[in-house]
Amino acid sequence: xxxxxxxxxxxxxxxxxxxxxxxxxxxxxxxxxxxxxxxxxxxxxxxxxxxxxxxxxxxxxxxxxxxxxxxxxxxxxxxxxxxxxxxxxxxxxxxxxxxxxxxxxxxxxxxxxxxxxxxxxxxxxxxxxxxxxxxxxxxxxxxxxxxxxxxxxxxxxxxxxxxxxxxxxxxxxxxxxxxxxxxxxxxxxxxxxxxxxxxxxxxxxxxxxxxxxxxxxxxxxxxxxxxxxxxxxxxxxxxxxxxxxxxxxxxxxxxxxxxxxxxxxxxxxxxxxxxxxxxxxxxxxxxxxxxxxxxxxxxxxxxxxxxxxxxxxxxxxxxxxxxxxxxxxxxxxxxxxxxxxxxxxxxxxxxxxxxxxxxxxxxxxxxxxxxxxxxxx
Numbered sequence: 469x470x471x472x473x474x475x476x477x478x479x480x481x482x483x484x485x486x487x488x489x490x491x492x493x494x495x496x497x498x499x500x501x502x503x504x505x506x507x508x509x510x511x512x513x514x515x516x517x518x519x520x521x522x523x524x525x526x527x528x529x530x531x532x533x534x535x536x537x538x539x540x541x542x543x544x545x546x547x548x549x550x551x552x553x554x555x556x557x558x559x560x561x562x563x564x565x566x567x568x569x570x571x572x573x574x575x576x577x578x579x580x581x582x583x584x585x586x587x588x589x590x591x592x593x594x595x596x597x598x599x600x601x602x603x604x605x606x607x608x609x610x611x612x613x614x615x616x617x618x619x620x621x622x623x624x625x626x627x628x629x630x631x632x633x634x635x636x637x638x639x640x641x642x643x644x645x646x647x648x649x650x651x652x653x654x655x656x657x658x659x660x661x662x663x664x665x666x667x668x669x670x671x672x673x674x675x676x677x678x679x680x681x682x683x684x685x686x687x688x689x690x691x692x693x694x695x696x697x698x699x700x701x702x703x704x705x706x707x708x709x710x711x712x713x714x715x716x717x718x719x720x721x722x723x724x725x726x727x728x729x730x731x732x733x734x735x736x737x738x739x740x741x742x743x744x745x746x747x748x749x750x751x752x753x754x755x756x757x758x759x760x761x762x763x764x765x766x767x768x769x770x771x772x773x774x775x776x777x778x779x780x781x782x783x784x785x786x787x788x789x790x791x792x793x794x795x796x797x798x799x800x801x802x803x804x805x806x807x808x809x810x811x812x813x814x815x816x817x818x819x820x821x822x823x824x825x826x827x828x829x830x831x832x833x834x835x836x837x838x839x840x841x842x843x844x845x
Contacts (some may be wrong), residue, residue, distance in 0.1 A: 483580045491576075577609075578603055586599060586821070595790055603618040606618070623786075623789050624793070627811055630712075636739060639715065641745055641763065645720065645746045645774055647717055647746045655688055663712035664711045667716075670735065698739075702738050724758070729762060744771070745764075745771035745794060746774055748773075756787050760787070773796070773798075782820060798812055799812050
């Protein structure tokens with residue numbers, strides 16, 4: 469077994485070179501762009517079958533069955549990889565190659581489809597490669613179903629319950645994220661389910677913020693509480709103690725401004741609230757990742773993604789979830805309160821990323837892809 473590098477200006481062209489020479493069952497070890505940005509390099513394993521067992525003897529045949537090569541063999545092979553010419557780096561290369569080879573052969577068509585769509589969405593490169601490898605190692609042929617299975621292992625999904633535990637739920641997030649509208653949607657869901665719901669707003673500075681939420685609560689026949697200081701917020705929460713659910717619509721904050729985040733953390737500490745990030749889709753992936761981390765550091769463990777009706781790229785959302793380990797709790801696809809929030813799962817997230825891909829209801833063994841999407845490997 470040897471390693472070979474294929475280079476081309478684009479991922480699609482490099483993948484075609486791999487397919488032309490090796491076929492659809494190549495084992496892809498690495499995909500990266502050269503430092504000058506002018507070429508994509510794909511490193512694949514070259515497994516020889518038949519009478520000759522190849523450079524490393526019987527280990528090659530074991531590799532075809534998805535087994536690991538010996539550590540010594542992998543370290544020798546790592547020296548063939550561009551960037552690992554220095555023998556001192558062989559152990560590090562061996563770790564990377566061992567991980568890739570342990571996954572077994574991948575479907576190049578699935579790998580290429582997932583790479584292309586995640587690149588289109590602006591997802592970070594390392595995440596794109598990791599999800600593409602995981603998806604291509606699945607038994608399903610449908611790229612979206614394979615991606616759903618890979619994302620089920622990559623991300624967590626935790627819906628917002630319609631009733632609280634012992635803590636109120638505080639919606640937090642950047643300006644323009646849709647916290648007030650999301651608060652109204654959560655309150656409406658609770659009322660429709662027959663629960664007693666309390667709503668508090670701390671957004672006294674934004675013009676029309678209180679009036680906007682008051683209009684929703686009047687329709688829902690909910691008394692809206694207002695609080696301008698941490699002590700007033702504590703008092704409002706105490707007054708609503710007997711309600712099945714209490715939602716706090718906090719003022720928008722700049723996650724990169726220390727004074728804003730300190731004030732937000734003070735509100736969370738004062739009330740013991742459970743912070744829920746409301747994150748608008750779209751935007752730069754690196755900025756979204758930094759933003760998600762800032763709110764996670766403030767205590768958020770889940771997020772609701774909004775403005776999906778106004779964006780076509782979800783790389784920022786994926787980057788935020790990956791960096792901060794935030795769980796997906798729901799999505800908003802419309803500004804209409806009556807439409808509520810939509811639940812989110814690995815399958816529905818894959819459909820958002822690849823809306824036209826889930827068409828072929830078949831796997832390698834003819835099983836139902838909807839069921840297979842829940843299989844992590």
